Amino acid sequence: MAKIYYDSDASLEPIKGKKVAILGYGSQGHAHALNLKDSGVDVVIGLHEKSRSREKAKKDGFEVLTPSEASKVADIIMFLVPDTVQPDLYRECVEPNLNPKKTLAFAHGFNIHFKQIVPPPDVDVFMVAPKGPGHLVRWMYEEGKGVPALVAIYQDATGGCLDKALAYAKGLGATRAGVIETSFKEETETDLFGEQSVLCGGVTALIKAGFETLTEAGYQPEVAYFECLHELKLIVDLIYQYGIAGMRYSISDTAKYGDVTRGERIYEAVKPLMKDILTEIQKGEFAREWVLENKAGRPVYHALLERDREHLIEKVGEELRKMMPWITGKELK
């Protein structure tokens, strides 16, 4: 059984009176910084002099230093710049300022697990990885709720690393929802698998394949959009709130029969592909590919994102959403 920590299992004490440097002020960075500050933790932001996020962080009331300065003054240094940027930032700005009193922290295990960052053995290294996008981490905290997270210890040089990590998770609001203990390996491999095959890659592939199947067969794009994208959110909301059986309670018997019989065929086709994707991750093939793609200036990344931005479903969706202004929530800053 998984070990799960809730609010009553964690204390803020281990990080009270300590300074936390948040390196990066993007999706996760702004959420961690603001939630920790609102939980009474002393936070400083580390951003390069030319960073576009500097003004935003200052406007939110933070002291903003360079990543080197922030690493020098902080007790806990949390990496919240893109994974591909972290190794250079570590070598140039963090490593020269490390000593055994400092703790390194991550929100995803990629660089530690795939050895892109190798910390000295005498510093604590933990991970608190929220299981949700950064903006939700902030919005849910503001509503008194929380996004669950995974916690892992890579190095416990002081003997107090887990308590520090749980304090951080509590400050973030994650222990309100549940924080599961894991390893850097398990978090990295499952996170990559989830985003590639289900959450992002899998779901967008199903949406596009469904939309194209209908439109290529002559059905109206607007009808295909409602069927394959708009209604997906409503169905997923029911699954999120009540489980798969709960969703099935609300849909028609005809839908349920099609779901379990035709769904089975999709399942049979997709599961072997998912196993291949997991194997690529476990063997480090995906990590190698992504590191090389970055070294080459991300040609495949940019080309495929651009191709999808031009997809008919995006144009149809933009028009249809204008008629439902309540759909667009808070601004994604």
Ligand SMILES: NC(=O)C1=CN([C@@H]2O[C@H](COP(=O)(O)OP(=O)(O)OC[C@H]3O[C@@H](n4cnc5c(N)ncnc54)[C@H](OP(=O)(O)O)[C@@H]3O)[C@@H](O)[C@H]2O)C=CC1
């Ligand atoms: N996005 C998410 O919801 C999740 C992310 N994670 C993990 O959290 C970490 C942060 O990810 P995420 O929040 O998406 O990151 P973002 O892409 O949102 O980070 C953007 C921030 O990093 C800064 N930055 C970008 N490039 C550089 C650079 N070359 N040098 C220094 N600073 C730079 C940006 O500054 P500027 O404004 O100047 O561009 C900005 O402040 C990653 O490890 C990721 O895997 C984990 C769970 C979910």
Ligand SMILES: CC[C@](O)(C(C)=O)C(=O)O
């Ligand atoms: C699903 C994508 C994610 O893993 C996340 C928001 O949890 C990410 O790394 O952004």
